[in-house]
Amino acid sequence: MTIAPQPCQALAELPQPTIKSGGYCRKCRCEHRLGQGNTLSSCQHLMGLFTEHGTIDLFSGGAPGAPTLATDWLFGPARGKMFGILDCVGPDGATTTLRAFSGQYNGHWLADGWVPPLFDVDEFLAQSQATEPLIKALGLQIDACRGHGGRWLALRKERRHLSRQLMQELHGLYRLTNFREETATLGEVFLGSTGIPTGTGDCCAPKLLNYAARHKLRPVGLSEFYWGRENHSGTRRQGSLCGSCEDKCRPILGFMLCGLDM
Template sequence: MSDTLTKPLLIPFGERAAAYTLPEKFTYPFGYTPHALALLAAEKLQQQLAQQQEWVHNFGLEAGQAGTIIGKMFGVLVVKTAQDELGFLAAFSGKLAGSYHHPAFVPPIFDALMEGSFLNTGMRELTRINQEINTLQDQGKTENATRIDELQKLRRTNSVALQAKLFDQYHFLNQKGEVKGLRDIFQKRANGNPPAGAGECAAPKLLQYAFQHNMKPLAMAEFWWGQSPKSTTWKHGHFYPACHEKCKPILAHMLQGIALDKSRNSGPPYCIFSA
């Protein structure tokens, strides 16, 4: 197979892929042993992460590197295009090196950091309100109490409205072309609101890009890259299932109509395969 593919961000496997059989069913995201092609894709991505010099992110893997140590979940999605080309897509959860956009990675569902974003404007207004509250509180004057109360209520109202508007920017596709909004997906949740960060994990980003570009998902895998957070069991280079709290409701919509493999999570919690 040629290393030149027709779709943007589709990474070729090269001739090595010819030795592998394509999966009959798509990966069950919440418990799996990575398919051989997903492992090959992860291997290629991990090599890129270890060698790239286009951006700087402190994963905690190099002694003395500046900046806060932030490990990161990465994902790969093996796909086939309408032109019968085989390759894979790559994604990271949240932000990487302070940005949602990097070459070779699929874009976010919504870029909250783009210039002139309502989120930036709203956050600046919340900061202004906080500063005014702090100034009035520091003055220690009784007559400031009414104004402080007004500002605190305004802050609460603005914060709720800003969060709701942010949620409304997230819309997810499935292979049928059906679109569903984030708040619709999480409407049965106890408080009716999605959890913070929903839609920013690797799996939804990968599937969204695949469906937008008429690609057929074949297999996926997600792995942790970097130093482990103190409170978790995540380990560098290990593979993990998609999260339940943020991803399961979203993926239930995105994977509608796609035949899924059986759950194969037979290892310890979270870590199901070591690269």
């Protein structure tokens, strides 16, 4: 019944779509899944645009691309990133193709033509900007400590506490909507006994599905591909297609896909 983890595959190795994304749904007591549909040609098209224009600022209507949205960034120390395509059908029967980048793009949560994250960006920034300087200041005090005595330990404990608290506050800002028109927080949805990993909800699949559900679009195909310098372990190479991730996406995708196959 469970979906086996799927290794990333090169586009050319895929004669037909084979990757499915999904997860377990508590409510229906089964897995909900979504296949690639006809998204491979849109992936190829987007890769072509990256190569041709050297930017992800492709949809802002003719203005010169923002330098921070250049694809050069994906080939530097930050390394590559996942990009996603979701084909949807609207209430009028028209097909819409949605695009997403995972996480932030070089400091941007928002960019024209790309779906937004699962939280209100202003609220998110206000929350992090309130606490991050405190965490940084503690770091400086920790570095300034002579030896690893009681004060060093206490400061480290305080910093860990603050970081955890901030992460919980930030996770509290995420709102996940599914195809039953239900909305929930990460904490309410996440399946698993371990904590919610950093970056949960920031991958392409949840961003795309959330946007579709909120705009009454019915997804019919999902693909995620990697673009840029290969990752440290070498498992993700430029142009390879990957299924949704095991640790962050799988525990929330059952909820997010719920209602789609009704």
